[in-house]
Amino acid sequence: MERLQPEHISHTRHLFFTGKGGVGKTSTACATAVALANQGKRVLIVSTDPASNLQDVFGVSLKNQPTPVEGIDNLDAANLDPEEAARAYREKMIGPYRGILPEAALQSMEEQLSGACTVEIAAFDEFTNLLTDETTVQDYDHIIFDTAPTGHTLRLLQLPSAWSNFIDESTHGASCLGPLSGLEEKKDLYAKTVDALSDPSSTSLILVSRPDVSSLQEAKRAADELAEIGIKNQQLVLNGVFERKGDDEIALNYERKQQEALRLVSDFFESVQTYYLPLVPYNLTGMDALRKLFTDEVAHQSDQKSTNKNDNFSKLPSLIDEFADKQEGVIMTMGKGGVGKTTAASAIAVGLAEKGHTVHLTTTDPAAHLDQVVGDADLPGSLHMSRIDPKAEVETYKQDVLNNLDDNLTEDELAYVKEDLESPCTEEIAIFQAFAKVVDQAKGAFVVIDTAPTGHTLLLLDAAESYHREVERTKGESSEAVKNLLPRLRDPEQTQVVLVTLAEATPVFEASRLQVDLQRANIHPRWWVINQSFYETNTQDPVLKGRAQAEEPWIHRVDNEFAENVAIIGWQPDDLVGLQQLKQLATKA
Known part of the structure; x- marks a missing residue:
């Protein structure tokens, strides 16, 4: 496998980075932009990521129009804000009805347009505007986009029915219906953009991707989705491949885990x-760091200062002790994929059971390895x-939705x-009833849930009109479990939320956005757990020691900015599967 150089991926004008x-993504895109600009190419780099740290990487303040990057000739950058675009779009759709419709109806409309689909389509709208503005982009040799649209968004925009009267008349309640219905005037513009993206x-x-299983699976999913609509000119970059120097135990284990994942490539x-x-x-922030990424020296620096661990952050047992004092309740671990939600949920459940409590652990992760926990007869309490x-x-x-559609x-x-039912929002709505039933079991016991519905989903289904439509489509009845769910989740005496993250820019920004999302539903996370931290290890490997310092x-x-309480879990050499390992994590201070 060859080490990446800019010329490997820069044979086209438009470069889309996704993962x-x-x-x-951002650091790789920025380093590529800097390298091409240093070669004398005129380069524009654009981010459409709501959690973008493009400004942090370059150390400059960016706008939604191309701005010269100080310190490097030929390079401009723009930071498009799809969330701001989504807010403007919501107001465009809802504004005419203010003072006409009841406030409850307006709130329901606004929540319908507050999901991931709306932001995603707003992001597409933003970079379409830029991409088709010839006066802005004609002078650039390369336009680099940090964060490409998903295959789902592009397939949706290609469907003829998305632009017909059907979007105004349908009552099937699809999650992407609202975002598209206000953009019909841009049909031709979007079609040209999709065609351009498909041109190799x-x-x-x-x-x-990182060289780990979950990142590779996500990259594979994105590759297949985009190939389906004709975007087949693809390259894969494995970022963060560890080159060990020495026999540090942490380094040996880290190398082993990466090699196991790389065999899947x-x-x-x-x-x-x-x-x-x-x-x-x-x-990877600042010009010096970006320029070094494509040189041979970067992986072997040994001048890292010792990390000064003079702070006393809590460990997982402190979190478990606090929860155990309540005797019963719902505990939800939440966070983006790959940060260790399942591990945290499992360890919390085992720790509570060790203290003699009855615990129901449930997960929506199909790859969660929890059978070993259930099968251990020596476990105190009842898990x-x-x-x-x-x-x-x-x-x-x-199937319920399709069975209830108009035959005509x-x-x-x-x-x-x-296609709309392939929306990322659909899964959350689909598991909502099962989630409500599980939460209803938290009477005299603890229910620990790995990955719960977001604040947006809870608000969406809390709206009378929206939930009525969901009940109509499945021909069901509004159960007591559903009626009681949101009040229970909003009550800190009954429910605790744990946000799980890594000590890196993107996972932290994404967890903070998730916290804001929950707070809109009046649910306030009690703990943040920082997982897989090299800062908490005693590694002497120069690269991993540098990573600890960077954390x-x-x-x-x-x-200081986000969390009410913080617990840190150090990097673990093995996947935490099985009762004994989980017990150790739950009890080791």
Whole structure:
């Protein structure tokens, strides 16, 4: 596997970087932009990520129009804010009804337009405006986009029925219906943009992944989605490949885990050209750091200062002790994929059971390894495990929707409904009833839930009109469990929320956005857990020691700006599967 150089991926004018949060899309895109600008190319780099740290990487304040990056010729940058665009779009849709419709109806409309789908389509709208503004972009040799649109968004925009009267007449309640209905005047503009993205002579897609299983799975999903609509000019960049120097125990184990994940690459990406970038011992911010990414020196720096751990952050047992004092309740672990929600939820459940409490642990993660926990006969207390199977719940939900559609729909209209049901919002709605039933079991016991519905979903289904429509479509009745759910989740005496993150820029920003989302639903997270921290280890490897030092400002930022309480879990050499390992994590101070 060859180490990435800018010329490997810069043979087209448009470069789109995509991948799950925290894999290094922004730093890789920025380093590529700097390298191409240093070669004399005129480069524009644009972010459409709501959690973008493009400004932090370059150390400059950016706007939604191209701005010269100080310190480097030929490079301009723009930071498009899709959330601001989504707010403007919501007001455009709702404003005419203010003073006409009841306040409750306006709130319901606003929440319908507050989900991930609206932001995603608003982001597409923003970069379409830029991409088609010839007076702005004609002077650039390369336009680099940090965060590409998903295959779902692009497929949705390609469906003829998305632009027909069907979007105004349908009552099936699809989650992407609202966002599209106000953008009909841009149909032709969007079609041209989608065509440009599919042209391999002008556009390349760079899939960025960490060398770990969950990141690779997400990259594979994105690759397949985008290939379905004709975006097949793809390259894969494995960012953060560890090059060990010495026999530090942490380093040996870290290398082993990466190599196990890398063996999956050839199975996942048979025809995709793959490159790698090494793990570097510092944060990729500032021009010096970005310029060094494509040189050989970066992986072997050994001049890292010792991390000064003079703070006394809590460990997981402190969190468990506080929860145990309440004797019963709901505990929800939340966070973006790959940060360790399942591990945290499992350890909390085991820790509470160790203290003699009855605990029901449930997860929506189909890959969660919890059978070993349930099967151990020596466990004090009573620990029960169940799994809400998102795939099964979604399939049942989809079938219910399709069974209740009008028989007179055209093929195009039916295609629209089916595509809309692939929305990321659909899964949350589909598992909502199962989630409500599980929460209802928290009477005289603890219910620990790995991955709960977001604040947006809870508000959406709390709105009378929205929930009535959901009940109508499934021909069901509003159960007591559903009626009681939101009040219970809002009561801190009954429910505690734990946000799980890593000590890195993107996971921290994404967790803070999730916290704001929950606060809109009047749910206030009690703890943040910073997982897999090198800061909490005694590694002597120069690269990993540098990573520990780079984590420190993010840990303090979480503590000072976002979290009511913070607990830190150190990097673990093995996947925490099985009772004994979870018990150790739950009890080791």
